[in-house]
Amino acid sequence: MSTPTLAIDGLVKRYGDQTVVDGVSIRVEPGECFALLGPNGAGKTTTLRCALGLTTPDSGTITLCDEPVPARAREARIKTGVVPQFDNLDPDFSCAENLVVFGRYFGLDRATVEGRLPGLLEFAGLESKADSKINTLSGGMKRRLTLARALVNEPRLLVLDEPSTGLDPQARHVIWERLRRLTAAGTSVLLTTHFMDEAERLAHRLAIMDHGRILATGTPREVIAKHIEATVVEVHGDWPGGMAAWVEAHGRRLSRRCELSAETVFCYTEDAGELLAHLSGQDGLRYLHRPANLEDVFLKLTGRDLRD
Template structure:
């Protein structure tokens, strides 16, 4: 495996005169999990399509697993496994048949595919479901099958697009555990997600995008320390604008979102002291997290 699994240098892509990726650069080291975070329309899907060679950049240079893309995209894709956001399993095929059909896309013989199916079923915890139709599986089982399917060719690089969308907490944590085991085996992961806890748990480094541009990059905890660096107190139950005036002197930053006030302060006891007479308030004090970073950088207002 090359030391750098993915490299994008000054990549730009526009559709119908609208720039969706703007002079964007990043690299992914072999063996790490790198996250792309951003609101809808930030350019994440376009970037992954360019990495796969499905969409050519207008400007810039892309290298994946040592191969220039899109010029040698077929060569690069031989070492890539993809888990798309939406379920594209053949619902009428069994679990085993889904794996068999997908393996043939990589010119694997039936004997080669049959040899790896038991280990893939064990990895996905689907040993007892080999002959069940995909339509009969739960959502969590289907996502695990899609992950197992992406590993059929033993890829060096995995590209995961919102891998736990729509899953319940138990299924989500099981997927996370499986992904951590892949990282432990030296696989490289490019992850796009809206789920901040997912990024914080899995990513060695991540990049926050907005409108096709990079607005922050680094290790999750380093970004939290750099962008927030203090306790967060969420206050609800009162007029947030009146409360804001009360706390202005004891907070580094105050944000209002709907009926909730977010107070960022290195002296949270002083904030609580200021609010002690207001008995109807609900206060939640907590450490900062990646969601605070994301919302600070991209804004709390929903964007169409």
């Protein structure tokens, strides 16, 4: 059995009387993409900061790239790449210069970094932009360059915080393809994202956390199968007394579980046949029948209320 690239066991972090991480355990294997999901304030960022040795935990153990953290956090971070949520490229430098300067932070000499430049620029799809200044790049180009920059030290673990925020669909798919290339080559990836489709597409395994605790873990399909009904019917439209009245009159009877959000009813069921037959005869109602997905699980476990 291989040694995990990252192993977190029983992690606890408190700020005063508030416990923001409460007994979290996570393992990221070599060549695995592991997604850590949760609403704002769930404890994801604190967990990542503890894993990187930037925040000292109150209890628990962390091993990152075979180094104990925080005791040897600096040595562990040398073997780690981090892609922050927002790009922090230096606008005064070209694409190539950003990579060279960043490599010096890891103690790499210029010749070593310059030897890696062609591969990094190819990975980012920026071979023709080596001498271009940052302010001439599109948002997708900047994101790909930030990803390539995090690989300048050839890390064993790549930590990505919301990697595709603000990107158009084309740019997102390019980022996803690059990340698959990394894991196929043996690099471990620890991903946080609010895009459930991104987690479903990329993650080999994932954990959903809230209020500092892990609520569910497994492969995306395992988590969906364990925590949610097989199918969902979304119902909205015109009904006497509103959709809440439809839920009481029909929704609860025709489905295993109903949730009313604004004026849309989410009906969860293993067999939607009787519900669909009812809806097909209601001219005022519109509906969407689909398989349950990771977003349904996320909302079931963490709730639909907005988080600041």
